[in-house]
Amino acid sequence: MSLDDERNGGLYGGSGETRTRLPEGEGGGQDVYGGARRSGRSSSRSLVTVVGVVVLLIAAIAFANRGDSGDSSSGQGDGKKAGAAPTAASGEKPVDGKTSGIPSGFAKTEQGAQSAAANYAVALGSADMFNAAKRDSILQAVMAPSSVSTFKARLDKAYSPAFFKNVGLNDDGTTPNGYQFVSRTSPIGTKVTSFSGDKATVEVWCSGLLGLAGEKSTKPVTNSWFTITMKLGWTGDGWKAITHSQKDGPAPVPGDDRASGSDEITKAVEGYGGFTYAR
Template structure:
């Protein structure tokens, strides 16, 4: 779940249509086409050819890893500088910089005044804006004050107050007032997969954050089971009062991988996972 999923928010198709997945309703896919627990169902069978491909793939990866490890110090033929320089420019490698040393309203703050710091800020802000706390008015306002540039906070608050309506709350399985029905666990999480700076200057940066999201109501009789989605957030940030803050925020669908053969877990397993597994402080 993320900010762009709300009705009337963002400039993408998902954010404009309203709700998670762009329709204000979660999408329910019943595994195996059978009844019973909407989270369960029979596991789809794996073909022998697919299993063979998987085994071969693992073997190839192991051989490649061993060959790489045995290369020793023969790096003279590689282009560019040393290993540390390559890591600093690779889009998939960690920068090694410490992300933050403090928090504001429970949200990481105090990011480095650099493009790397802007990436870390955008990733952590995406998590906060896609959390279940956004369905609580008091908590939502605290989050916005922590991640949005001061001059835009009132605008964001007004926009989201219009988005988080009683009807929208009911669409995602909550009570009209945004509370969770008794006996259920509400899930709304955003997990950044990667970040990319598309524009930057001394005090401004535009960052794209590729994310996976979870949204739904975990419970035996839930008609809005927890489902996953993939989307990319674009955040324009500015350096103000010693930290990066969001100026504008939008979202688009994908890139989405092909769904795997994992069997959907039970409602109890999903609820326990949400309660037992905490989040991360994301760093570039």
């Protein structure tokens, strides 16, 4: 996901106007969030070239999936391949069950599989994944029993002191004093590419946030776009993820919104909670 020097250059055109990229803050009491207007391409330059869920899922989970490349994601199964469905209310009541704080009890239907995949994407991209005990709890809640040990081993290796340092955290994964760590995944839409009763393959188009909110942060909160492909299996506890992979995009053209100050970002993270996705 890292962008080359040309894409990170100082100018962005394409609409008949030239915009100058302002220099990035390097600390020294400067609020790297405020003041600068987001230019189209430079705004996508991340504090880390690996964005929260990208490292989490590509650096670790993708390795666990290499042996599964020719499976139901190709649309095989019962031969049914669903097209895009409207992201609108279905009339079905959202689930009221939870496992380790994660929504559960989704119906054994295509919509149920989509809702499960969306909620699991949120959990796997959350800040709780940076804590070993909470990460284990999430894996137990969303992964199929046969996949838990493999994913746990890969993720334990991926969440290393070097990775924590790269995203601005302490060596043990804790947040430095005076800062607010942000790692969130927000599903934009879902699509079933294969469904055969006990198995489903669901794609989840997501936007993600990652970074440290704080006055002197040199790792400001940035956003990314990616698509997660999740293979689900029906178990005694409902839909569970068997495999998980991710690719970049589709990413819209960045807008010209003015970046918010660190205090505003911190208040937003603390004040706005997540959703239970159901349709």
